[in-house]
Structure formats: C-alpha cells, structure tokens
Amino acid sequence: MTTQVSTSHEILSRLDNEILVFDGATGTYLQQHGLESGGCPELMNADAPDTIRGMARDYFDAGSDIVLTNSFGGTKFRLQHYDAQDRVRELNALAAELARSQAGPGQYVAGSVGPTGEFIEPLGTVSESEMYDAFAEQIIALEEGGADAVMIETQMVLDEAQIAIKATRENTDLVVLATMVFDKGPRGFFTMWGTSPEDAAIGLREAGADVVGSNCGNGIDKMIEVAEQMRPVVDCPIVIESNAGIPVYKAGDIIYPESPEYMAERYEKLADIPVQILGGCCGTTPEHIRALVEAVK
Numbered sequence: 413m414t415t416q417v418s419t420s421h422e423i424l425s426r427l428d429n430e431i432l433v434f435d436g437a438t439g440t441y442l443q444q445h446g447l448e449s450g451g452c453p454e455l456m457n458a459d460a461p462d463t464i465r466g467m468a469r470d471y472f473d474a475g476s477d478i479v480l481t482n483s484f485g486g487t488k489f490r491l492q493h494y495d496a497q498d499r500v501r502e503l504n505a506l507a508a509e510l511a512r513s514q515a516g517p518g519q520y521v522a523g524s525v526g527p528t529g530e531f532i533e534p535l536g537t538v539s540e541s542e543m544y545d546a547f548a549e550q551i552i553a554l555e556e557g558g559a560d561a562v563m564i565e566t567q568m569v570l571d572e573a574q575i576a577i578k579a580t581r582e583n584t585d586l587v588v589l590a591t592m593v594f595d596k597g598p599r600g601f602f603t604m605w606g607t608s609p610e611d612a613a614i615g616l617r618e619a620g621a622d623v624v625g626s627n628c629g630n631g632i633d634k635m636i637e638v639a640e641q642m643r644p645v646v647d648c649p650i651v652i653e654s655n656a657g658i659p660v661y662k663a664g665d666i667i668y669p670e671s672p673e674y675m676a677e678r679y680e681k682l683a684d685i686p687v688q689i690l691g692g693c694c695g696t697t698p699e700h701i702r703a704l705v706e707a708v709k
Contacts (some may be wrong), residue, residue, distance in 0.1 A: 419431070420640070421560070421561075423478070424622055425505060427620055431689070431690060431708050431709070432689045432690075433478070433705055434690065435468075435476040436471060436474075436692035436693075436696035436697050438453070438524070439482065439484075441470075442482070445637050446460060452491070452665030453484065454485055454504075454507065455494060455503070455553075457482055457507045457510060458503065461510055464482050464507070468521075472514055472519055473698070474702045474705070475709070476519045478522050479511050479521055479522070480522050480523075480565075481507035481559060482511075483503070483504050483554060484524045484526040486503060486504045486526075486550045486553075487549070488549065488550075489501070492634075500504060500548065502552075502554035504523070505554070505557035507554070507557065508555075511559075512558035514559065521559045522559060522561040523554030523562045523563065525550060525551060525562055526567075526569060528546060540575060545579075547576040547580070547581075548579040549652070555586055560586065561588070562584070562589065564580070564590040565591045565627050566628045568592065568593055570607050570611070570612060570616075571594065573616060573619070577616065578619060578620065589623040589624075590624055590643075592612045593629040594608075594612075594647050596634055601641065609642050609646045613646045614645055614646065617646045621648070623649045623688070625651035625652050625653075626639070626643065626653075627651075627654075631657040632675050632678040632679070639652050644684075650685075650686075650689070651687070652687045653693040654675065654692060655668065655693045656668035656669070656670040656692065656694070656695030657669040657670035668695025671698045672697075672703035673703060675704065676707040
C-alpha cells in the first residue's frame with residue numbers, strides 16, 4: 413500500500429525549521445456553544461455557520477497555525493445516523509469553507525477525518541472498496557472547500573487509517589497527517605486492536621502519510637511517552653494532540669484536569685523530542701493554545 417509521499421507543500425517546508433501549532437478541541441468548544449448532547453456537529457456547518465466561523469477565529473487568534481474543520485464524522489457512515497448521508501459533499505465543503513474564511517497569511521486548514529465506525533470484512537460488513545469510496549467522497553469535498561491538508565485522526569485500526577491515506581493520495585493534492593489513539597496497559601501502549609506506537613508510525617508512513625502521530629485518549633504526560641516511542645522509527649515530522657487529562661465528573665459537569673500552565677511546561681518537552689506539530693484534543697481550549705504558543709514559539 414506504499415505510495416509517493418509529497419515533499420513540496422508549504423506546510424511541510426515550514427516544518428523543516430519551525431514548530432507549527434494546531435488548534436484545541438472541537439467537540440468541547442461546540443458543546444460550550446450550543447451543540448446538544450447526541451447532536452450532529454457536522455450539521456452545524458449548515459445550521460450554525462457563525463459558531464463554526466467563530467471557533468476557527470478563536471483558535472487562529474490564540475496562535476494556531478493550523479485549524480481543523482468541523483468534519484470529524486463527515487463520512488456517509490457516520491452521517492447516516494442523522495439521516496444526512498446524502499449531504500457528505502455539502503457538509504464537508506462547508507466545513508472547509510467556514511474555517512478557510514478565517515485564515516490569514518501563513519495559516520492553514522486541515523480537514524478532520526475520523527473513524528467510520530465500521531469494520532472491514534470479514535470482521536465487519538463493509539468492503540475495502542466501500543470504505544475507500546466513503547473516505548474519498550469526504551476528502552475530495554474538503555479539498556474543494558479549501559483545505560490545505562487532511563488530518564486522518566483518532567484512528568484505532570491501522571488498516572482503516574491506511575485506506576484513508578490511500579484515498580487522499582489518489583484523489584487530492586492535500587498534505588496528509590495521520591494519528592492513532594493508544595491506551596497504556598501492563599505491556600505498554602497499544603491501540604484497542606493491538607498496534608504499538610512504533611508499528612503505527614511505520615505503517616502510517618509507509619501508506620503515504622507526510623506526518624504521523626497520536627491524538628486523544630491520553631493526558632500530556634503519556635503523550636510524551638508515545639512520542640518518544642514514535643520518534644526513532646520514522647524520518648518524517650510527528651504531530652501530537654493531547655487531551656487536557658482524563659475527564660472526571662464533578663458536580664454534574666465533565667472536568668478536564670490539566671490546566672494550560674500544566675500542559676505548557678510539557679509541550680516544551682514534546683518540542684525537544686522533537687515533535688514538529690503540537691496541538692490539543694478533548695478538553696483543550698483557546699487558552700491552552702495560547703499557553704502552548706508561548707511555551708514553544
């Protein structure tokens with residue numbers, strides 16, 4: 413499944429000698445700005461465009477170099493849960509257009525592509541070609557809307573992530589970033605399907621990703637460990653987007669315990685590894701991104 417890795421995009425050129433900063437959490441932001449429990453974030457691209465523009469603007473203003481689109485669940489497989497499977501092109505193109513409208517010089521938009529929620533045959537009922545087509549449909553729309561890159565994120569199954577990378581490479585000119593989620597057990601870090609950080613980094617890179625890494629699932633201390641395991645086995649830039657710790661329930665609210673100040677000190681350690689793209693996942697806010705920028709820029 414190896415394909416040619418692009419080397420000419422401006423984002424990649426900048427990574428040769430500087431650290432770029434991603435944004436913070438999308439879901440956390442939207443839940444604080446009107447997304448109801450169980451609601452479809454992607455429908456907000458059509459129904460609440462000012463909120464989506466505001467999210468991109470808040471993160472760019474905080475110092476993000478790259479902002480994700482509101483399209484994590486933008487494949488037909490995820491949208492069918494909201495009877496919106498026929499709106500893939502519309503909702504993904506809108507997601508990119510809304511983020512692009514807030515980007516200034518030297519600021520970029522990355523199309524967020526999450527897991528499909530399906531499994532490839534024979535474990536599941538979806539064929540490889542069906543999954544490929546679903547990813548291609550979404551990612552082509554993100555490029556049409558103005559995305560500079562695609563972030564194939566929060567992946568748990570290496571085969572699925574590789575299919576998404578292939579769909580991007582064969583149908584667009586987007587820079588490809590790909591990340592997986594790891595849990596730490598008695599034997600170390602693995603995805604829920606048994607892939608180690610080292611094997612994930614190698615597999616994502618061989619599939620054609622320009623940038624590999626990890627997001628979600630862990631607070632920043634464990635993310636440092638994951639990055640340290642990935643760094644020696646690949647020659648490409650690494651991206652890490654850490655949660656603001658593991659959430660706890662307190663007085664009926666979900667609280668993420670890691671403050672901007674706590675994370676900022678550890679972002680410096682990630683930068684030293686080196687990790688070339690740093691950002692936040694669940695629980696992180698524009699304030700976390702400001703602290704990150706001050707720590708590593």
